[in-house]
Amino acid sequence: MKKLFVHHPLFRLLSPLFSGTLVYLLILLINNNIGQLKEAFLGLELYVCIGLAYLIQEYARLSLIWFARFEWPRSFLLKLPVQLVSSVVIGIGLVSLAMYLYFNNVLGYTPNTRELFIFNSIFSLITVIYLVLYLSHQFLYRVNTDRIAKEIEAKEEVEADFLRFRSEVNPNLLFESLESLLVLMKKDPKAAEKLSDHFSGVYRYMLGKKNRELVPISEEFEVLQELTRLFAYFPYRKISLKRVGDLSTWVVPGSILNIVERIIRSTIVSAEVQLDLAIYEDKESFSLRYIPEETLRGKFDQQALADIEKSYKFYSDRAVRVFFENPYKIVEIPKLSIDASSHS
Structure with missing residues (x-):
């Protein structure tokens, strides 16, 4: 044409x-x-x-x-x-x-x-x-x-809405939670009740964040702790979450949850070895660090964070990146201030 x-x-x-x-x-x-x-x-x-x-x-x-x-x-x-x-x-x-x-x-x-x-x-x-x-x-x-x-913009909006809806619903986490709940209801009703509390805390946050562009990292960290407790009921590694320093920044809602979940799912399943996750603060960013023992089929790399990186580009010139610094794999995330939300 x-x-x-x-x-x-x-x-x-x-x-x-x-x-x-x-x-x-x-x-x-x-x-x-x-x-x-x-x-x-x-x-x-x-x-x-x-x-x-x-x-x-x-x-x-x-x-x-x-x-x-x-x-x-x-x-x-x-x-x-x-x-x-x-x-x-x-x-x-x-x-x-x-x-x-x-x-x-x-x-x-x-x-x-x-x-x-x-x-x-x-x-x-x-x-x-x-x-x-x-x-x-x-x-x-x-x-x-x-x-x-x-038409391309409308298509991208539909795809973004679908991806947002899928991330909010998170079918893998939903079905794993329900399956574990069904098993625990017969075996240990009290444990099933705790699982239900952790599950509802995570999903209440995931479904309620759609009208918020940025949230304090402290709020995200609280839900992150609920997520790690929820994963303790699944056949994954035991998870230890540590925050070094008192972080004061804002994050895209659900981004840290998604990153941690993908790290957990990319790690080899073992009931005997613990996955230690630590959050460190730098001047312009903060990072998630862990010693990787990844599955052969689902490695955690930069491509796995394409959707999260796209979300952060709207608020910061710094990119979300994944790199290896022996013996740690590090996920670096730019710090955001509340003024960044004025772009909307």
């Missing part, structure tokens, strides 16, 4: 044949010489009209390319008349020069004003038609581009 059809080689080759023939017929009609068609339709004048059509159409096509690259004037309303007038004037100059050469060298006399006016009027019209085609193509391209951009 972006490339105008007048630049297509086949159009450039065939179009002047038809337009030149049409110009020849039109001139015969204007001069009341239509009877000459029976005598010499394929005369020299026809070839001259076709040649002029090639000249003017190639010039008009090149002028479109040149003006598309020409940055002055920047205003479209100013650029349009400049392009129209200059294209027509130069086209008249080319036609007049070609007519003088043909009449003087072939016919042996100078063309009169009427003949020049007829030829220039018709071929100027061809130049204007090229300009109109270009403008209509540009407007149509802009309209279609805007529509496609809106």
